[in-house]
Amino acid sequence: MTENKYSILLPTYNEVENLPIIIWLLMKHLAASGYLFEIIIIDDGSPDGTLEAAQQLQKIYGNDKIVLRPREKKLGLGTAYIHGIKHATGNFIIIMDADLSHHPKFIKEFIEKQKTKDYDIVTGTRYVGVGGVYGWDFKRKLVSRGANFLTQLLLRPQVSDLTGSFRLYKKHVLDDLIKSCVSKGYVFQMEMIIRARQKNYTIAEVPISFVDRVYGQSKLGGTEIFQFASALLYLFATT
Secondary structure (H helix, E strand, C coil): CCCCEEEEEEEECCCCCCHHHHHHHHHHHHHHHCCEEEEEEEEECCCCCHHHHHHHHHHHHCCCCEEECCECCCCCHHHHHHHHHHHCCCCEEEECCCCCCECCHHHHHHHHHHHHHCCCEEEEECCCCCCEEECCCHHHHHHHHHHHHHHHHHHCCCCCCCCCCCEEEEHHHHHHHHHHCCCCHHHHHHHHHHHHHHCCCCEEEEECEEECCCCCCCCCCHHHHHHHHHHHHHHHHHC
């Protein structure tokens, strides 16, 4: 049996302060666990020097561990994953944010959970067990909880946290799901789970703590909330 390899996709846009820390944490936790892995950084033309920081990190940790696949400009999360998958050599893909809101220590739990029943997808949840959200104001928490509640009500996905973006996928499963997704941005993560349910892929959840970004600007605004609402209605009508 061949050993599993994990490709971590890190889409970045203006993460020059966060990138060295998240890479250091990933190296620390993954190397200690003895997993075969690579980190694919997909920078979307950040003007703040994120790519230059990534190049320095590649010199420190090596080309086999840090793979750079930048793009000219900001093209959205869904296409960043498609771009990343093309270059991934692992049979599992881990997606996470580069802004330190997702701690790499949970990856080991994802991997162990996946192995228990050979799950197709393992997703982090902020709403079950010891999971939680830290550093958000009341409005952010309300938007997130509200979005989640509405989605549960309309789509019944049997997953407690739909908008999270910290997940482990079998590579072929992620590839298949991306091809059937129509949404972009904030809604993309939710649609992935809804499509996975339609296709009868198996999904497990692991409680995670989500910490609001330390450096830089949050990318969630009014337009994302509007897109979310319209996409939710679209999915409700079509799935």
